[in-house]
Amino acid sequence: MPFSFQNLTSGVTLACIAAVVLCNLLILLMIRAGVLDHPVARSSHTRPTPKGGGVGIVGAFILCLPPALYEAHASMRIVPAITGLLIGMILLGTVSWLDDVRPFPARYKLAAQFVAAIAAAIGTGATLPELIPFVLAAVFITNALNFIDGINGLASGVMAISALVLASTGLMPVAFVLLAVCLLSFLPYNFPKARIFMGDVGSQPIGLAIAWGGMTGFGTGSAVLVIALLSGVLWDVTFTLARRARAGDRLAQAHRGHLYQLAVRSGLPVPLVTCLYWGFALWGAAAFATGQIITMVLMIVLPQLAWTGYVCTRARTRVQDRW
Numbered sequence: 001m002p003f004s005f006q007n008l009t010s011g012v013t014l015a016c017i018a019a020v021v022l023c024n025l026l027i028l029l030m031i032r033a034g035v036l037d038h039p040v041a042r043s044s045h046t047r048p049t050p051k052g053g054g055v056g057i058v059g060a061f062i063l064c065l066p067p068a069l070y071e072a073h074a075s076m077r078i079v080p081a082i083t084g085l086l087i088g089m090i091l092l093g094t095v096s097w098l099d100d101v102r103p104f105p106a107r108y109k110l111a112a113q114f115v116a117a118i119a120a121a122i123g124t125g126a127t128l129p130e131l132i133p134f135v136l137a138a139v140f141i142t143n144a145l146n147f148i149d150g151i152n153g154l155a156s157g158v159m160a161i162s163a164l165v166l167a168s169t170g171l172m173p174v175a176f177v178l179l180a181v182c183l184l185s186f187l188p189y190n191f192p193k194a195r196i197f198m199g200d201v202g203s204q205p206i207g208l209a210i211a212w213g214g215m216t217g218f219g220t221g222s223a224v225l226v227i228a229l230l231s232g233v234l235w236d237v238t239f240t241l242a243r244r245a246r247a248g249d250r251l252a253q254a255h256r257g258h259l260y261q262l263a264v265r266s267g268l269p270v271p272l273v274t275c276l277y278w279g280f281a282l283w284g285a286a287a288f289a290t291g292q293i294i295t296m297v298l299m300i301v302l303p304q305l306a307w308t309g310y311v312c313t314r315a316r317t318r319v320q321d322r323w
Helices: 010-033 054-071 076-100 106-123 133-148 155-168 173-190 201-218 222-229 231-246 261-267 269-288 291-319
Strands: none
Touching: 010 054, 010 173, 054 076, 054 155, 054 173, 054 201, 076 106, 076 201, 106 133, 106 201, 133 155, 133 201, 133 231, 155 173, 155 201, 155 222, 155 231, 155 269, 173 201, 201 222, 201 231, 222 231, 222 291, 231 261, 231 269, 231 291, 261 269, 261 291
């Protein structure tokens, strides 16, 4: 039966309130800690800004989820899936935070992503051969949401919308309601003006959680729903990687060539671009709701083609340096 937000128990509601309080406290603590993201040539910001806001989101989610599930009288059958997710999130959060403080080689981060994705996938009961595509998809989605976290509110807003939609389908509703609450608690600190950035410590574990949503309901269409919700993000990242590969650029090298970055560099306001990507997530949910695969594909692909053409046309005339 589809989940109704009116069915939240008082215990789950209290857990959500506790998550809001804890998330805000941790974010304020990270602001005071002063771990700064200093602007470089590829940055969208112009002054040093605290990072690590994801500590608040992920920390509040991990600490408040077990009591929330207990209060909701959740079935013991979901314990392995939840355990696998939390192990993966803790691993990614720890590695990402250490990298935020003192960067280390990308291969170590990629290895951590694979281990985290394997833990999350095994927890859902996945076995070979479906384990392999699950893990590869989870790693790609985790990186895609990390790549897209380059302007205020874009990644956190898309992930909050995705979590709310996943919750409304009845798929691990307590977990995704709580995740959405934590993301929405962070959003005012990052949009429209950023007092703090989410950082890899937020985007990577939460990206894994969204991908996990597609794994847990595999066979019910949840994997397709996750792709539809993230269609704007996945299109942007895939198009950018393909374009850079064709140009002979190093794919692992940091750059400012994503569509959302080109849109901002061409003069479009950051809040407008952010809200557009939120709209892509909502439009993806609407496309999925049609229940018709051809209709859904057309509803998703045609706007992305139009957006890509528009941004590239603007970039050719308004972006001076190479992109």
